[in-house]
Amino acid sequence: MDGLDHWKNQAEQWKNQAEQWFRQDFEYIHQIPPNQLYAALAVLLFTILFVFFVRLFKRTKSNTIVLSGLSGSGKTVLFYQLRDGSSHQGTVTSMEPNEGTFVLHSEQTKNGKKKPIHLVDVPGHSRLRPKLDEFLPQAAAIIFVVDALEFLPNCRTASEYLYDVLTKASVVKKKIPVLIVCNKTDKVTAHTKEFIRKQMEKEIDKLRASRSAISAADVANDFTLGVAGEAFSFSQCQNKVTVGEASGLTGEISQVEQFIREHIKP
C-alpha cells in the first residue's frame, strides 16, 4: 500500500511537470510575431509539396533487362558474354537467377559516358518459373532466348512460355519491348529466324484459341493477345516484339547489344 501511494505521488509530480512545460511552450509560441510563424509554416508546407511532386513526376527509368527463355536455350552464356565477353568454361542448368549491374563488355573500350545496365538472367526450368514474376515489374526490356538448334521439339513449350510472358499484366500495361533471340545460330542445322518467327506465331495463334475457349477463371493469363478473327502476328502486340539472331558461344551478340542500347538510354 505504501508503495502504491508512493507511485501515485510520483505520477502526480510528473503530470505537473508536463503541464508546466506545455504552458511554457504555448507562451513561447504566442510570443513569436505571427508573420514569422506563418512564414515558417509556409516554407515547411512548400518543401513537403515540392518533394512530393518531384517524386511523383520524376519517373526513374529503370535499366533492368530480363533474360528469359526455356532451360538450355543459352541465357547464362549470353549473360556472361554481355558481361565479360566470354562464356568462360561453360555453364550448367541454373538453379538461381544471375544478376549484375555492369557496363556492356563491348562498350568498356569506348569513350564517353557509359551507363551501366542491370541484367537479370532468370532460370528457365519450369519449377523456377515463379522467379520471373519477381523481376518482370522492374523490367525495361525483355530478351526471350530461343534455341534455334533444337527448336522443333521445344516449339510448343517455348511458345507457351512466350505467350505467358506476353500476356502478363506488367508487360502489357507498360508496353515492355521484347526481343526474341534465336540462339546457337553458329551451328549449321540451326533454323532461321524467319522460320522460328512463323512457327511461334502459329503456335501462339492456337494457344489463343484454346486459352480463350476456357472461361475466365481458368485462364491464368491476364490479357489476350492479338486481334480476334485474324491470324496472330507479332506486329499485333501492343508492345514492340522483334526477332533477332545471336550465337552465345562464339560471341556474335551484336543484335542483342543493339537492342539493349536502344532501350536503355543513358
Added chain:
Amino acid sequence: MCRGISVFLFDLSLVFTNNNKMLEQLLIFTRGGLILWTCKELGNALKGSPIDALIRSCLLEERSGAASYNYDAPGAAYTLKWTFHNELGLVFVAVYQRILHLLYVDELLSMVKREFSEIYDPKRTVYHDFDETFRQLRKEAEARAEELKKSKQVGKPVSNSKKQGQVQKTGFAGGNGKKSEGSLANDGGDGDGKKGRRPENGLSNGNFVDTVEAKVNGTFNGKENTSSNVGAFDVNKLQKLRTKGGKKTDTVVSKGSKEEPKKKLTKKNRVWDDSPPEAKLDFTEPVGENADNNIEVVAADHGESMMDKEENFSSESESEDEDEIGKGSKPDPKKKGWFSSMFQSIAGKANLEKSDLEPALKALKDRLMTKNVAEEIAEKLCESVAASLEGKKLASFTRISSTVQAAMEEALVRILTPRRSIDIMRDVNAAKEQRKPYVVVFVGVNGVGKSTNLAKVAYWLQQHNVNVMMAACDTFRSGAVEQLRTHARRLQIPIFEKGYEKDPAIVAKEAIQEATRNGSDVVLVDTAGRMQDNEPLMRALSKLIYLNNPDLVLFVGEALVGNDAVDQLSKFNQKLADLSTASNPRLIDGILLTKFDTIDDKVGAALSMVYISGAPVMFVGCGQSYTDLKKLNVKSIVKTLLK
C-alpha cells in the same frame, strides 16, 4: 582360399592400373550456372549430360539430401556425388564410373570445398591456381583410402550372417550392384572393410551380402541411403529400370506370356453350406448399346463446373504463424538462456550448423506429419532443406525457425509447381488437329473414386464443347458398367462397353477405334481398381497401357490416404515400368486427387504423391456431384501445410 587371394590381387592390380581414371570429373559451379573450375587432368569428356540431369532430377526436385545420384547414358554409367557451400552459393560435384567403388569421394569433396572457399572471389571466374591444390588433395585422399583399405583387409566379416537375417531387401541379383556402391562409397571408413572382402565374393552374387551389410552398418547417411534406395521410389531408379531391359524383364515377360493363354483367374464362389451352387451372378440386361429408349433422362445441366470458378481464398492473418513458430521452437530454449538466444537473433549467427537446424526442422517435420504428409517424404524434405541451409549465414533479426520456414516454403512451392504444362484443353486441341482421339486412362486402387471423377471430367470437357466418349474397361466389379452407363445417359455422351468378363485391353482398343470412327475428341477409359501388390492385375494394367498407348495416364488417389500413398504410387510406377515390354514404358503422367472435401486441412497427401512420382496434380475432386472438380492451388496448399 587361394582362389580368393588371387582374385583379390587381380582386383587390386586393376585398381592400381586405373589410378588416373578413377575419378571421371570434378566440377565446381555456382548456383547461377557458371562453371568455375573443372579438373584439367581428368580431361575425359563426360558422355551425355550428367550434371544437367543431376540438377534437373535431383537438386531441383528437393532430393538434395540423398547420398548420390546415378546416371546412365549410352556407353557410360556414372555415379555423382555433391556437396553445397550455401553461404557462397557454390556446388561441388564429383563424377565417377559406377563400377568403381571410390571411397574417398566424400572426403575429397569436403576438402575441396574447404580449400576452394578460401580462394573464392565472386568477381573472379578463372581459378587455374586451384589445379595444383586439387592435385595434392586428391593424392592425399587416395593415399588415405588405400591405407584404410590395407589395414582393414584382414578383418573378418563381423556377424555377417546375423545381419543378413535381420534385413531383407529385394536386391537385384549381382549384375550392376547399383545399390552397393551407393552405400559403399557412402560409409567412408565402414566401406573399406567390405572392400577388402568384396573381391572374394564379388564375382559371385555376393553383392547382395554387401548391400545388406552396408545398410545395417549405416551411419545417418547410410540409413538415409537405405530409405532412398529401397523404401521410397527414386526417379533415377526409374530411369535405371527403363534402360535395364536385361534379364529381369525377360523372365517376367516370359512368365507373363505363359499365363496369358491360360484362362483368366476367376473367383471361385464361396460355398457356405450344402445348398447347390448359384447360377452366374451377371444380371446385365441383354440390351444393345443404344438402349436408352426405355428411360428418357434429361441431360444433366448442373451449372458451371468448379474448374471454371474463381477460388476465394480466406486471407489468413500472419499472426497465427507466429504463434505456431513460437510453440514449435519450445524444445530448444531450454538449452540456451533467453538472453543469449535474443542476442543471437539480433546479431545474427556466424554460420548455421546442422545441430542448430535440427530442432527447427524436427518441429517442421512434425507439423507436416500432422498434416498427413507421409513420414519418409517429410524426412526427405527436411534433409533437403537442411542441405540447402547448412553453412549459411543467419541474417540479423531473424530467428532460425523463420529462416527454416521460409526455405521450406520455397521448397514446397517448387515441388508442387508442375514441371510441364497441365493445360489439358491445349493437348486435346492438338490431338484434334491430328484427327485422333485424346485417350485418358484412369488407374488407381480400389474405391478411390475413379468412376465418379471420370464422370466429372467428362462433364467439364463437355461444357467446353469437346466430344467425349467413355469406355467401360472395368469388366470386373459388379455394377461398374451400369454405373458408367447411367452417367453417360445423364450427360448424354456415348459409351463403349462390352459387358463383364472381357479383356479390358481389348475393350479399350476397340473403344478407341470406335472413337476415331464417330469423331469423338476424347476417350475416357475407366479401369478396375487394383491393389499395387496384386501382380496379375498390375500386369493386365500394364498390358492395357502398352497396347493402347494413351495420351494421359491419370492416377486417381484419395486425399485421405496416409503413408500408403507413397507405396501405391511407387509400386504403380515400378510395375508399369517393369512389366511393360516397350523400351520406353509409359508411367503415370498426372494425378487426380479425390475426396478433397473430406479432409479439412490435412492436405499432405497431395505433397506425398507429387514428391514421390514427380507427376503434377491435374484435378482435385471435392465432392460427389458433377461440378465438384477443381484445380490445385499451390499457394493455398503450401499455406495450409505450414500453418
